[in-house]
Amino acid sequence: MPPAASTIFQRLYKQDGTAVVDCVNKYGDKIWAFSNKYMRSRQEAEALTCEIFQDIWVYAKTKGDSPIVDDLLVKEIAVRRLYKHAWAARNVF
Numbered sequence: 001m002p003p004a005a006s007t008i009f010q011r012l013y014k015q016d017g018t019a020v021v022d023c024v025n026k027y028g029d030k031i032w033a034f035s036n037k038y039m040r041s042r043q044e045a046e047a048l049t050c051e052i053f054q055d056i057w058v059y060a061k062t063k064g065d066s067p068i069v070d071d072l073l074v075k076e077i078a079v080r081r082l083y084k085h086a087w088a089a090r091n092v093f
Contacts, residue, residue: 009073012057013064023056027074034078038086052081 008026011019028049035048055077 007068007070009056009060009064009066009068009070011064012060020057024053026070027056031074031078034082038082048081048085051085052078055081 006014006016008019008023012023031049031052032045035045035052036042039045039048056074059073059077
């Protein structure tokens with residue numbers, strides 16, 4: 001039985017040079033659409049998109065070897081970042 005294919009997160013964890021490009025190609029449009037839907041301006045959507053990808057890189061660097069489904073994990077990271085963003089905007093003095 002051949003070994004299971006590595007997920008994008010596992011490949012990011014292993015510092016596979018093509019994993020970043022694959023991640024952006026696979027999730028970039030979805031993350032952009034998500035950000036653009038919930039932010040008031042293009043600049044806020046771009047900032048949120050960048051923050052989500054930064055969170056993906058941090059997660060992959062620390063926990064990327066876990067066997068979690070990429071699609072679900074990306075959605076969870078995006079939603080958590082949106083909540084943080086909304087909470088910070090709400091609590092501005």
